[in-house]
Amino acid sequence: MYQNRNLFEKYVTKDEIELMHEYTLKVLSEVGVIIESDIAVETFKKHGARVEGQKIFIDEDLLKKALSTAPKEFDIYSPSGKITLGESAPTICAGPVAPTTIQDFAKKIYRPANLKDVEEYYILQETSAVINMPTHACQNTDDLDKSGDDFHTPQVAMGLKYCQKPIYQGNTITPINYKKGSLVEANRKLIKLHQEFYDIWDKPVTMSNCCVLSPLAIGGEVVDTIIAAAEENQPVVIIACSMTNLTSPPSLAGAIVQDNANILAGIALAQLIKPRVGTVYGSVTSPTDMRTVQLATGSPEAVLMQLGLTAMGRYYNLPVRSGVSATTAIDLDFQCGAESMMTLITGMLGKTDFILNAAGSYGGYNLGSLEKFVLDEENIAYLRRLNEGLNITEKKLNFDLIKKTGPRGNYLSGRTPQDYRQEHYLSKVYVREGGSPIDIIEKNGDLVARARKIINERLESYQLPDVTTTQKKILNKYLPEGYKYEL
Amino acid sequence: MYQNRNLFEKYVTKDEIELMHEYTLKVLSEVGVIIESDIAVETFKKHGARVEGQKIFIDEDLLKKALSTAPKEFDIYSPSGKITLGESAPTICAGPVAPTTIQDFAKKIYRPANLKDVEEYYILQETSAVINMPTHACQNTDDLDKSGDDFHTPQVAMGLKYCQKPIYQGNTITPINYKKGSLVEANRKLIKLHQEFYDIWDKPVTMSNCCVLSPLAIGGEVVDTIIAAAEENQPVVIIACSMTNLTSPPSLAGAIVQDNANILAGIALAQLIKPRVGTVYGSVTSPTDMRTVQLATGSPEAVLMQLGLTAMGRYYNLPVRSGVSATTAIDLDFQCGAESMMTLITGMLGKTDFILNAAGSYGGYNLGSLEKFVLDEENIAYLRRLNEGLNITEKKLNFDLIKKTGPRGNYLSGRTPQDYRQEHYLSKVYVREGGSPIDIIEKNGDLVARARKIINERLESYQLPDVTTTQKKILNKYLPEGYKYEL
Numbered sequence: 001m002y003q004n005r006n007l008f009e010k011y012v013t014k015d016e017i018e019l020m021h022e023y024t025l026k027v028l029s030e031v032g033v034i035i036e037s038d039i040a041v042e043t044f045k046k047h048g049a050r051v052e053g054q055k056i057f058i059d060e061d062l063l064k065k066a067l068s069t070a071p072k073e074f075d076i077y078s079p080s081g082k083i084t085l086g087e088s089a090p091t092i093c094a095g096p097v098a099p100t101t102i103q104d105f106a107k108k109i110y111r112p113a114n115l116k117d118v119e120e121y122y123i124l125q126e127t128s129a130v131i132n133m134p135t136h137a138c139q140n141t142d143d144l145d146k147s148g149d150d151f152h153t154p155q156v157a158m159g160l161k162y163c164q165k166p167i168y169q170g171n172t173i174t175p176i177n178y179k180k181g182s183l184v185e186a187n188r189k190l191i192k193l194h195q196e197f198y199d200i201w202d203k204p205v206t207m208s209n210c211c212v213l214s215p216l217a218i219g220g221e222v223v224d225t226i227i228a229a230a231e232e233n234q235p236v237v238i239i240a241c242s243m244t245n246l247t248s249p250p251s252l253a254g255a256i257v258q259d260n261a262n263i264l265a266g267i268a269l270a271q272l273i274k275p276r277v278g279t280v281y282g283s284v285t286s287p288t289d290m291r292t293v294q295l296a297t298g299s300p301e302a303v304l305m306q307l308g309l310t311a312m313g314r315y316y317n318l319p320v321r322s323g324v325s326a327t328t329a330i331d332l333d334f335q336c337g338a339e340s341m342m343t344l345i346t347g348m349l350g351k352t353d354f355i356l357n358a359a360g361s362y363g364g365y366n367l368g369s370l371e372k373f374v375l376d377e378e379n380i381a382y383l384r385r386l387n388e389g390l391n392i393t394e395k396k397l398n399f400d401l402i403k404k405t406g407p408r409g410n411y412l413s414g415r416t417p418q419d420y421r422q423e424h425y426l427s428k429v430y431v432r433e434g435g436s437p438i439d440i441i442e443k444n445g446d447l448v449a450r451a452r453k454i455i456n457e458r459l460e461s462y463q464l465p466d467v468t469t470t471q472k473k474i475l476n477k478y479l480p481e482g483y484k485y486e487l
Numbered sequence: 488m489y490q491n492r493n494l495f496e497k498y499v500t501k502d503e504i505e506l507m508h509e510y511t512l513k514v515l516s517e518v519g520v521i522i523e524s525d526i527a528v529e530t531f532k533k534h535g536a537r538v539e540g541q542k543i544f545i546d547e548d549l550l551k552k553a554l555s556t557a558p559k560e561f562d563i564y565s566p567s568g569k570i571t572l573g574e575s576a577p578t579i580c581a582g583p584v585a586p587t588t589i590q591d592f593a594k595k596i597y598r599p600a601n602l603k604d605v606e607e608y609y610i611l612q613e614t615s616a617v618i619n620m621p622t623h624a625c626q627n628t629d630d631l632d633k634s635g636d637d638f639h640t641p642q643v644a645m646g647l648k649y650c651q652k653p654i655y656q657g658n659t660i661t662p663i664n665y666k667k668g669s670l671v672e673a674n675r676k677l678i679k680l681h682q683e684f685y686d687i688w689d690k691p692v693t694m695s696n697c698c699v700l701s702p703l704a705i706g707g708e709v710v711d712t713i714i715a716a717a718e719e720n721q722p723v724v725i726i727a728c729s730m731t732n733l734t735s736p737p738s739l740a741g742a743i744v745q746d747n748a749n750i751l752a753g754i755a756l757a758q759l760i761k762p763r764v765g766t767v768y769g770s771v772t773s774p775t776d777m778r779t780v781q782l783a784t785g786s787p788e789a790v791l792m793q794l795g796l797t798a799m800g801r802y803y804n805l806p807v808r809s810g811v812s813a814t815t816a817i818d819l820d821f822q823c824g825a826e827s828m829m830t831l832i833t834g835m836l837g838k839t840d841f842i843l844n845a846a847g848s849y850g851g852y853n854l855g856s857l858e859k860f861v862l863d864e865e866n867i868a869y870l871r872r873l874n875e876g877l878n879i880t881e882k883k884l885n886f887d888l889i890k891k892t893g894p895r896g897n898y899l900s901g902r903t904p905q906d907y908r909q910e911h912y913l914s915k916v917y918v919r920e921g922g923s924p925i926d927i928i929e930k931n932g933d934l935v936a937r938a939r940k941i942i943n944e945r946l947e948s949y950q951l952p953d954v955t956t957t958q959k960k961i962l963n964k965y966l967p968e969g970y971k972y973e974l
Contacts, residue, residue, distance in 0.1 A: 005497040010836075016879040023884045034894040055894060103924070110924050216894035245898050250907035252877055254885030287911050290903055294921040300872040301911055308877050328917070330924035333934045334862045335917045337824025342869060345832070349497075364921060375821045382829060385787040390739055390795050392503040397510045398741030407521040407542060407703035411732050416777055420737035424774050424788055430815070430822045434781040434851060437590070437597050437817035447820045 002090045003387055007350045011304065012311040020257050020312060027261040028058040033216045035269065037223035043272050058268060066268035069275035072317050074235055076133075076278075077203045078166035079465070083132055085207075085235070085280065085319045085353045093347075093358035093380060094133040095125040097170035097209070099368025103331070105448050113368065114143045115480060118155070121360065122162035123462045124373050124455065130380040131359055133207075134163045138172035144480060149180035156190055157478035160197050161485070164465045167194070169208040170356065174221060183221050187228030197474050204278060207235045209356065212262045214242035223269070230270045235278025237321050237354065238266030240309075243288040243295050252287075252301055256308040259285050263309075267318065280354055281313035282321030297326035297364050298339025306346045313352075321354040323347020325376045328364045332372055332448060336362055341379050348383035371451040378429050385425040429454055489577045490874055494837045498791065499798040507744050507799060514748040515545040520703045522756065524710035530759050545755060553755035556762035559804050561722055563620075563765075564690045565653035566952070570619055572694075572722070572767065572806045572840045580834075580845035580867060581620040582612040584657035584696070586855025590818070592935050600855065601630045602967060605642070608847065609649035610949045611860050611942065617867040618846055620694075621650045625659035631967060636667035643677055644965035647684050648972070651952045654681070656695040657843065661708060670708050674715030684961050691765060694722045696843065699749045701729035710756070717757045722765025724808050724841065725753030727796075730775040730782050739774075739788055743795040746772050750796075754805065767841055768800035769808030784813035784851050785826025793833045800839075808841040810834020812863045815851045819859055819935060823849055828866050835870035858938040865916050872912040916941055 032055040035041055041054055047065070050057040058066075073086025083092055102113050118137045125134035138155045145151065152173050159167045169190065178186040187208070194205040208229045213219040218226075229236045240259035242248035248255035267279045286295050286302035296302065306322040313320035323346035327339035340362070347355040359376030361368045396419065405411055426432075429450050433440045444450060472485040479485070519542040522528055528541055534552070537544040545553075560573025570579055589600045605624045612621035625642045632638065639660050646654045656677065665673040674695070681692040695716045700706040705713075716723045727746035729735035735742035754766045773782050773789035783789065793809040800807035810833035814826035827849070834842040846863030848855045883906065892898055913919075916937050920927045931937060959972040966972070 007497065010492040010494065010497070011876050012879065016877075019879060019881065020884065023881075023886055026886060027889055031890050032894060101924070213895070215889070215892060215896055215898070244911070245904065245907045247898065249885035249888050249892075249898060250904040250910075251883045251885050252910050253879045253883040254889060254906070256877075256879075257884050257886070258889050289913060289919040290907065290911075291913060292920050294919055296914075296919055298917075299912070299914070300869045303873055304877050308879075328919050328921075329934070330918055330927055331933060332821045334819045334821075334824035334827075334859075335865075335934055337821035337826075338828040338862075338866050338869075339824075339917070340821075341825040341828045342873075363924060366921075367924065372821075375825075378822075379825050382787045382825075386790055386829075389498050390503075390743075390791050392499070392506060392740045392743075392795075394506065394510075396738045396740040397507065397744050398736035398738050399510055399513060399744070401736050402514055402702070402741065402745050403518050405702060405736075407519060408700070409702055411702070411734065411736060417732065417737040419741070420732045420777065423737075423739050424731070424777075425786070426776060426778060427783075427786070430785075430826070431817055432776040432781055432783055432815050433779050434815075434853075437588070437850060437854065440817055446818060447816070447822055 002088065003389060004087060004351045005349050005387065008307040008311040011307045017311050017315050020260060021315065023257045024260045024264065025060050027257060028063065028264065031216060032057045033262060033265040035218050035223060036220040039227060040223050040269055043269065047272050058265060063264060063268060066271045067316055069271050070267060070279050070318055071276055073319060074204065074278035076166045076207055076235065077200050077205055078164060079198055080164040083166055085278070087353065089353065091347055091351050092132045092354045093130055094168045094354065094356045095121065095131050095135040095359060096357045096361035096368055097135055097365065098137050098139040099361045099366060100139050101367050103367060103369040105369065105371060105452065112142055113139045114141045115483065118158060119162065120370055120459060122159060123459055124370055126163040126165060127458045127462055128377060130377050130384065133166055133168050134159060135168045135170045135356065136172050140177055150178050152177040152186065153189065153193065153478045154480045156193060157475045158483060161475055161479060161483065167206055168356065169206055171209050171211060173225070183224035184228045187225050188232060191232045191234055197471055204234050207237060209239060210236050210266060211239050211241060212266055214240060214247035214262060215258055216262050218266055226266060226270050227273060230274040230277045233274060233277055235280065236270055237280040237282045238263050239282035239284065239321060241284045241286065243286065245290060246288045248285065252305050255285055255305055256312065259283055259309060260312045279318065280321045281316065281318040283309035284322065284324050285309065294328065295364055296328060298328055298343055303343060303346050307350065310346065310350055310352055319353040321356065322352045323350060323355045324357045325359055325379065326357060327362045330363045330367060332375065340376060344379055344383055348380065349387050351387065370455045371448050374429060374451040374454050378427060381425060391423065489575065490876060491574060491838045492836050492874065495794040495798040498794045504798050504802050507747065508802060510744045511747045511751065512547050514744060515550065515751065518703060519544045520749060520752040522705050522710060523707040526714060527710045527756055530756065534759050545752060550751060550755060553758045554803055556758050557754060557766050557805055558763055560806060561691065561765035563653045563694055563722065564687050564692055565651060566685055567651040570653055572765065574840065576840065578834055578838050579619045579841045580617055581655045581841065581843045582608065582618050582622040582846060583844050583848035583855055584622055584852065585624050585626040586848045586853060587626050588854050590854060590856040592856065592858060592939065599629055600626045601628045602970065605645060606649065607857055607946060609646055610946055611857055613650045613652060614945045614949055615864060617864050619652065620655050621646060621652055622655045622657045622843065623659050627664055637665050639664040639673065640676065640680065640965045641967045643680060644962045645970060648962055648966060648970065654693055655843065656693055658696050658698060660712065670711035671715045674712050675719060678716070678719045678721050684958055691721050694724060696726060697723050697753060698726050698728060699753055701727060701734035701749060702745055703749050705753055713753060713757050714760060717761040717764045720761060720764055722767065723757055724767040724769045725750050726769035726771065726808060728771045728773065730773065732777060733775045735772065739792050742772055742792055743799065746770055746796060747799045766805065767808045768803065768805040770796035771809065771811050772796065781815065782851055783815060785815055785830055790830060790833050794837065797833065797837055797839055806840040808843065809839045810837060810842045811844045812846055812866065813844060814849045817850045817854060819862065827863060831866055831870055835867065836874055838874065857942045858935050861916060861938040861941050865914060868912060878910065
């Protein structure tokens with residue numbers, strides 16, 4: 001079984017969790033949550049919620065009833081097999097949501113993302129040893145044909161072309177890229193395309209990001225996603241990303257309570273629409289830096305609030321999304337590495353069950369590079385190793401070897417021992433050589449060059465998944481020009 | 488009281504600690520430890536240890552007796568007041584041990600350290616909000632006059648000139664820089680100089696790093712330091728920095744047991760010489776990367792072994808040194824930030840009581856820059872904030888404010904609330920601005936430039952501590968040319 005070290009237990013006590021739960025009930029029953037959808041409001045009303053316009057009030061009984069059907073764990077299927085989301089499974093790491101600006105190291109510029117970047121992000125995610133779930137990189141890039149009513153599906157089709165792993169939908173459908181009908185329909189179409197392409201009809205085949213509108217609301221587009229996904233029995237992640245002193249209270253504890261109420265309202269909605277559908281409890285809530293009024297995604301307060309919200313998600317026995325590799329750094333510098341590492345701790349050691357943006361984005365989610373993706377992979381590998389922990393058994397204590405070697409002896413032997421090979425993770429990209437820095441750089445390049453070497457190897461050796469002509473035809477209806485299969 | 492989250496409890500169970508203790512006793516009584524000092528061997532013999540040449544064997548009774556006098560906490564005094572080392576006190580962070588190569592960003596070169604660097608490192612340590620204990624930066628730089636028998640004391644004198652905080656002795660005295668007598672004498676002279684300059688005679692005024700010689704030995708120079716310090720009632724840190732599969736067994740658990748035996752032998756020696764002298768249990772043991780046969784100071788296995796050894800130190804009720812801001816990176820890049828942050832976790836969240844090299848070194852301890860020092864300070868500030876934790880009380884839940892603001896409301900008000908100011912740490916150096924990366928860099932510089940701005944402000948506003956003419960004369964006997972006080 002995967003080790004869950006429940007790091008949050010070192011930060012939140014049971015009594016504090018009970019206190020936050022109690023106040024969450026007060027928020028849900030006395031303050032209410034605005035749900036921008038008549039269908040959703042009617043659903044709550046039908047189940048006995050008090051309603052004032054679009055504001056719904058949930059009491060303890062209704063909350064209990066709604067949560068009682070939420071699964072503790074669930075699976076998502078794709079051609080590469082299935083992944084499990086839940087407390088007993090390893091953390092599922094997903095790629096970045098649509099960095100709109102790319103740091104281009106070859107040209108030494110920052111530039112808008114294009115379809116080539118989208119393709120390469122998919123390939124890196126598909127070939128990653130640590131990213132389990134690629135994220136739909138739906139950036140609506142400048143070079144995408146936007147003349148039609150629906151330029152969302154072409155981007156989804158690209159993900160399906162390049163990736164056999166199950167794909168995450170990161171807030172991708174909007175009235176901008178899907179103009180021809182309701183977003184409920186758009187989401188249904190998205191799901192159907194996955195089902196058809198995979199030929200998997202009776203199981204979850206994707207998962208959607210549903211970000212609540214803090215404070216205490218769920219916007220219309222997001223409700224449409226929840227409704228469509230739930231009706232099609234596809235799991236949803238209800239996620240809060242509020243900002244202290246702006247869209248949540250100035251205190252970290254206050255932000256946790258408010259977000260908890262908001263997230264639970266979304267989960268309740270999904271469960272009332274479709275009992276037993278997969279619902280993930282999520283938070284990437286972060287503090288506001290009031291000097292710049294920016295979301296400080298890589299800050300210690302972000303880690304603290306996410307640990308607090310992880311504790312609440314576990315309290316309700318829900319799969320939890322939290323943690324991220326986040327930073328407001330704008331280069332692959334010391335800050336970028338430090339903040340990305342610190343914010344991964346919540347998820348990788350916490351542990352949580354799902355981490356979005358686990359690799360490949362920075363600059364407060366707006367900036368991306370494949371180099372950052374590869375370096376984040378290394379941080380994930382480091383923390384996976386850390387989470388594996390020590391293996392302390394009589395045999396592993398190596399007493400006989402210690403005795404044989406003796407004081408001032410040497411353990412170096414002809415063959416590298418099994419204990420060493422089993423217990424040491426050898427970094428693929430980080431500098432581990434000794435000696436003169438100049439010599440090291442001359443021989444193997446700087447860190448960005450080392451990352452680029454790995455990227456190029458993966459891009460060059462990547463081969464498109466082997467799919468049938470029928471499958472190719474399904475996607476060719478949507479794939480952008482230049483990315484269609486040759487038939 | 489300072490919060491100790493005992494992170495190691497998530498990694499090592501009580502049974503595992505007992506098992507490692509049991510095998511440590513076997514190592515101490517069956518394998519033995521070489522102590523390269525006749526005085527030390529005689530001391531053990533006098534207390535009933537079995538002895539074979541320089542190899543001593545410690546049984547359970549002798550170990551218990553020696554440890555029974557070791558204090559759980561102790562204080563160190565200097566003109567700036569006192570610091571406390573122990574479980575109930577905040578982690579004491581100390582500066583770097585002598586980086587011999589400096590990354591010079593102004594000149595874009597790596598170059599040998601010189602006395603000007605030594606001076607500036609002292610000033611940054613003295614003016615640091617997070618470094619409590621400067622470390623003697625005894626690099627024997629090229630521009631130091633080495634014609635005399637003792638060019639160690641001139642370097643010590645520089646530390647005393649620039650710093651009022653208590654100063655750490657990091658393996659500074661060697662037969663190279665002190666040629667005229669025994670190292671026991673040299674250490675006594677060092678301590679006397681502190682006592683005389685401070686005019687503090689009856690209390691600990693410094694602390695010495697005593698690194699054991701793995702496997703299972705303590706070298707002559709280090710024994711001399713232990714003997715002199717203990718006799719003068721000055722605390723010592725007995726520290727292991729073994730390398731898996733080279734100077735310690737190939738398994739992490741084996742390395743912990745071997746190091747534990749070695750450290751305990753050093754602590755026993757100090758306590759047998761001077762019962763109740765301050766003795767710190769220390770480890771920065773790290774894995775060997777067998778591809779390069781280098782110490783992987785910034786690796787996850789280093790964190791795991793240090794967590795395991797922290798658990799053992801706590802088991803014996805000793806103050807613990809472990810954790811570090813360590814990396815094998817050779818630039819202030821992503822790896823540098825990520826590894827430095829990860830390896831600080833053991834100490835800052837662990838917590839341990841003392842962290843050496845908490846700021847300012849990289850490249851496997853060989854490389855340094857003031858810029859790294861300032862960036863490490865920021866990581867320490869981040870982890871301090873993280874360790875403070877959440878403040879979850881009814882009042883802090885901000886329920887009335889949540890109710891008043893309501894769904895879709897806005898928390899932004901005219902004044903920044905007290906809750907915000909109390910709970911948010913605002914980074915002094917890390918990028919927190921939004922918008923175009925190019926605009927941000929044009930306005931405030933890149934991260935290295937931001938760090939340099941802080942360095943220059945501190946160097947420019949620094950003023951030498953106000954000392955008496957008598958004190959000046961004490962140091963002028965030793966200070967290098969160009970660094971003497973004007974009288």
